[in-house]
Amino acid sequence: MSKSLLIISRQAPWAGPSAREALDIVLAGGAFDLPIGLLFMDDGVLQLLPEQKAAHVQQKDLTANLQALSLFGIDDLYVCGESLVERGIAASGLNIDTLQLLNGSDISLIIDRYDQVITL
Numbered sequence: 001m002s003k004s005l006l007i008i009s010r011q012a013p014w015a016g017p018s019a020r021e022a023l024d025i026v027l028a029g030g031a032f033d034l035p036i037g038l039l040f041m042d043d044g045v046l047q048l049l050p051e052q053k054a055a056h057v058q059q060k061d062l063t064a065n066l067q068a069l070s071l072f073g074i075d076d077l078y079v080c081g082e083s084l085v086e087r088g089i090a091a092s093g094l095n096i097d098t099l100q101l102l103n104g105s106d107i108s109l110i111i112d113r114y115d116q117v118i119t120l
Contacts, residue, residue, distance in 0.1 A: 004035035006114035009044035013062050018120040019047050023065040025118065030072030037076030037114060038069070039107070040099075045083045048094040066096055078102050078110055 007026050011018035022038070029036035040048055047062055069077065077096060081103040084091055091101055102110060111117055 002034050003115035004037070004113070005029055006037045006039060006111060006117045008039045008041060008111075008117065008119040009047065010042040010119060012043040013047045015043065019044065019062060020065075022118075022120040023062060023069075025120075026074055027065065027068060027072050030069070030074045033073065036074060037078065037110070038074060039078040039080070039102070039110065041080035041083045041107070043083075043087075045079055045087060045089060048079065048096060048099070049089065050093070050095040063095060069096070070098065076100075078107075080107060 005025075007022050009019055009022040011022075013019045022044075026036055026038045047066065050063075075098065077099050079091070079094070079099045079101055081091070081101045084101075091099070
């Protein structure tokens with residue numbers, strides 16, 4: 001039986017390689033049918049904003065990777081509501097519509113549900 005894995009993505013999309021690495025891990029896990037989830041929190045919620053201008057910082061846009069999550073069977077997608085509020089982001093304006101909005105103790109419950117947790 002496969003162990004479940006939760007990836008917590010906490011970095012802004014262009015703050016370094018962490019955001020891309022988190023997506024790569026999730027997509028690879030999905031390709032192998034591992035039970036995997038992805039939680040966006042802190043500056044990681046900035047990855048979910050539409051119309052990223054990746055070329056301005058000479059980076060690749062992460063939008064295609066985010067859109068591919070459902071194609072790889074990644075259905076457990078979470079976003080921290082407090083992180084959105086702190087950054088003035090409305091949940092209705094995110095580029096993934098299947099996110100589950102979590103607050104406070106909900107995050108602890110989700111983390112406890114997975115066998116392994118990786119924070120990037």
